Amino acid sequence: MNIRQLRLKYIVWIFLLSIVTSESSAQQADSKLQDITPDQLQEVVDSYQGEKAVLINVWATWCAPCIEEFPEIVKLQRNYSEELKVIFISADFPNSRDKAKEFLKEQGVDWITYFKTGKDEAFINTVSEKWTGALPFSKVIDINGNVVDSWEKKASYKKFERHIKTAINP
Template identity: 25%
Template structure:
């Protein structure tokens, strides 16, 4: 008789441990967004607006970057903020390399902070002589950061070759030698 109860108890335990109560299920349903919002979150195409009111549209999927706006260039996507000391420290390196390889290399600065006053941002960019586009599309910037390996620590940068293939991820300060080597190798 005990042998008959054991399979029944195992099946009963498996059935009921796989489900939560109705209250938990309702919470999950309420916390998930509607279909359009979920689709937007998984969409790998980003439409970013710059401080100069220019649009940069790019798609990153399977470690390949495609963009009509950035076509045939080595691209560095740099997540940064004005309050971040390492971000400030790497600005001279970024502006130097942007200037040196301006025909073949572009940095897209993705501002990773909320509610930044545009005049303050422009003053910051002038102070540090930033010569590359900075995107201010707050919602799109943060969605992109989430999809790009869940960026949480800045600066964090992603480098793509002229062919759009992913080359390198930099967490923290960019190594100037490494970045320049990648740029040169991608141009060959």
């Protein structure tokens, strides 16, 4: 095998490796937005009981107030990374899934978030009996699994933080 053949072999290997790497990172990005059913959502929420306070935020790319408050919630997760788990759930239509993924990437969300599946009513009632279905919707749950507060409409960093502090130290 001469030097030219070796160089060619090396280039082919690099090319193949780059394909495998890019596919794996694409899968990783995709796996960060996971479909969720109402039952699975309950399991996810319950898994943090006794460990962290939880903020559930239901949003959609078409929802202007959701997009406005979104960066504030990302900031909260960063500032309270040890004590709080933010569970984002996209309520976008299935054909807007890529748009949702793109938005999450732009916002620097590097943890697993969810994509609502199934019928509206079961989903709404699992998130909260008090929720009428209007977006955005947020619900703060304390470390013991008790609801601190929930609301429709967007909120400020200050409001989120006030409830989260209560949820961390109930």
